[in-house]
Amino acid sequence: ENILESEPIVYRRIVVPQNPHKEFCTDSGLVVPSVSYELHKKLLAVAEKHGLTLERRLEMTGVCASQMALSLLGGPNRLNPKNVHQRPTVALLCGPHVKGAQGISCGRHLSNHDVHVILFLPNFVKMLESITNELNLFSKTQDLPDTPVDLVINCLDCHENAFLRDQPWYKAVVDWANQNRAPVLSIDPPMSEMELGIDAKWSLALGLPLPLGERAGRVYLCDIGIPQKVFQEVGINYHSPFGCKFVIPLHST
Amino acid sequence: ENILESEPIVYRRIVVPQNPHKEFCTDSGLVVPSVSYELHKKLLAVAEKHGLTLERRLEMTGVCASQMALSLLGGPNRLNPKNVHQRPTVALLCGPHVKGAQGISCGRHLSNHDVHVILFLPNFVKMLESITNELNLFSKTQDLPDTPVDLVINCLDCHENAFLRDQPWYKAVVDWANQNRAPVLSIDPPMSEMELGIDAKWSLALGLPLPLGERAGRVYLCDIGIPQKVFQEVGINYHSPFGCKFVIPLHST
Numbered sequence: 311e312n313i314l315e316s317e318p319i320v321y322r323r324i325v326v327p328q329n330p331h332k333e334f335c336t337d338s339g340l341v342v343p344s345v346s347y348e349l350h351k352k353l354l355a356v357a358e359k360h361g362l363t364l365e366r367r368l369e370m371t372g373v374c375a376s377q378m379a380l381s382l383l384g385g386p387n388r389l390n391p392k393n394v395h396q397r398p399t400v401a402l403l404c405g406p407h408v409k410g411a412q413g414i415s416c417g418r419h420l421s422n423h424d425v426h427v428i429l430f431l432p433n434f435v436k437m438l439e440s441i442t443n444e445l446n447l448f449s450k451t452q453d454l455p456d457t458p459v460d461l462v463i464n465c466l467d468c469h470e471n472a473f474l475r476d477q478p479w480y481k482a483v484v485d486w487a488n489q490n491r492a493p494v495l496s497i498d499p500p501m502s503e504m505e506l507g508i509d510a511k512w513s514l515a516l517g518l519p520l521p522l523g524e525r526a527g528r529v530y531l532c533d534i535g536i537p538q539k540v541f542q543e544v545g546i547n548y549h550s551p552f553g554c555k556f557v558i559p560l561h562s563t
Numbered sequence: 564e565n566i567l568e569s570e571p572i573v574y575r576r577i578v579v580p581q582n583p584h585k586e587f588c589t590d591s592g593l594v595v596p597s598v599s600y601e602l603h604k605k606l607l608a609v610a611e612k613h614g615l616t617l618e619r620r621l622e623m624t625g626v627c628a629s630q631m632a633l634s635l636l637g638g639p640n641r642l643n644p645k646n647v648h649q650r651p652t653v654a655l656l657c658g659p660h661v662k663g664a665q666g667i668s669c670g671r672h673l674s675n676h677d678v679h680v681i682l683f684l685p686n687f688v689k690m691l692e693s694i695t696n697e698l699n700l701f702s703k704t705q706d707l708p709d710t711p712v713d714l715v716i717n718c719l720d721c722h723e724n725a726f727l728r729d730q731p732w733y734k735a736v737v738d739w740a741n742q743n744r745a746p747v748l749s750i751d752p753p754m755s756e757m758e759l760g761i762d763a764k765w766s767l768a769l770g771l772p773l774p775l776g777e778r779a780g781r782v783y784l785c786d787i788g789i790p791q792k793v794f795q796e797v798g799i800n801y802h803s804p805f806g807c808k809f810v811i812p813l814h815s816t
Binding site for chain 1: 572573574591592593613614615616618619621622623625626627630633634636638639641642643644645647671672674675676677696699700701702786788789790791802803805806807808809
């Protein structure tokens with residue numbers, strides 16, 4: 311009964327409806343195709359319809375992105391009781407949109423884990439509800455520091471608010487980030503190459519990756535808890551590439 | 564500037580208003596006091612008031628409990644593409660209450676990670692809304708199997724529904740679990756010693772532990788993302804014991 315026949319490994323377990331613009335692979339060689347921005351958006355909309363609400367996704371993305379950031383900051387070597395005098399500092403740059411709210415959720419979890427988080431958020435008179443909810447849970451925003459930080463987390467950009475890039479606060483923050491020499495983690499960055507103001511060392515894609523380019527740095531993929539039936543409904547044949555992890559590195563093929 | 568004076572380590576960084584019934588400590592020696600059921604309930608109520616809604620807590624608990632379960636199931640050794648013919652099986656026992664909803668959220672994440680999850684939930688005509696939401700996202704319930712499973716996750720018990728224990732379905736499920744010899748992980752178990760039907764090998768406490776007894780097995784603590792100001796508001800002087808982790812083992816002192 312215990313003799314198991316070894317079956318051939320299937321490496322292509324995710325099939326998307328359109329021919330993917332770009333493909334990635336995981337450490338164990340599983341192929342992860344990219345999806346277009348439109349398909350990614352549809353995937354989230356269908357997930358929402360099935361009850362995976364924005365609030366749940368914000369919480370899940372916040373937890374997983376903060377787990378990734380904690381490990382980038384040095385993990386258990388940096389964050390242990392002997393090291394309380396060396397708290398790491400993170401500058402969190404958030405735009406006034408859902409991606410910004412994701413960033414604030416990540417910041418709250420980092421702050422709960424003893425990281426000193428400096429949150430930048432532009433001042434708008436009327437804020438998105440999901441932003442004000444996150445802010446209630448977290449804390450006040452702060453001026454960006456003149457001193458070095460350990461990590462910059464970038465949640466400034468969003469596919470549908472390209473006009474933000476012309477605003478003075480946006481340009482000032484991009485300048486600040488480029489002058490501060492800390493490495494940058496971009497959460498859910500848009501894919502256009504020309505427009506990105508800040509080069510990332512790492513980028514965290516959510517669910518399935520967009521065809522991210524060079525300026526996104528090393529791409530990681532975050533499980534945001536989308537059930538298989540949701541993938542099916544948008545025409546994606548999906549089989550989890552995550553194994554026991556919730557954040558995995560992807561490699562260009 | 565880089566010469567750091569070593570400060571003495573403070574091991575008692577969490578102080579609760581009442582004298583704790585029991586104290587635990589972490590791997591690095593930090594003291595984690597237990598809290599009463601009433602104080603724990605108040606903590607969650609205040610967190611809710613600040614915007615840490617039930618939905619967020621369900622998602623966060625589901626993710627962290629599933630991360631713990633995935634590691635109990637063997638982690639990367641068990642869940643890798645070469646092992647698809649050996650999918651682990653988990654029996655998930657859920658009562659008709661919020662703790663049950665926590666279990667279903669955990670089950671969805673396990674299922675997304677290729678674990679075969681058999682969900683037991685008693686049949687009630689009118690279910691709690693949080694249960695039906697979780698069920699919509701997850702899938703149908705199933706009969707408990709006659710064959711062995713790798714892990715039993717127990718979310719049957721809850722402090723305020725002790726009467727459930729007299730119901731036939733409850734007794735049948737307890738018998739099933741005691742006959743199936745798989746190890747048991749209890750999520751957020753109640754603390755009364757006499758009443759627990761199923762002995763746990765591991766228990767996962769949320770936020771701060773109750774004074775759990777022997778029958779809870781090895782106690783782990785899960786970060787459920789409660790901000791410091793919430794602890795303050797209920798009179799707890801809190802400093803995270805989690806370091807860079809979201810689930811940590813606790814030891815009796």
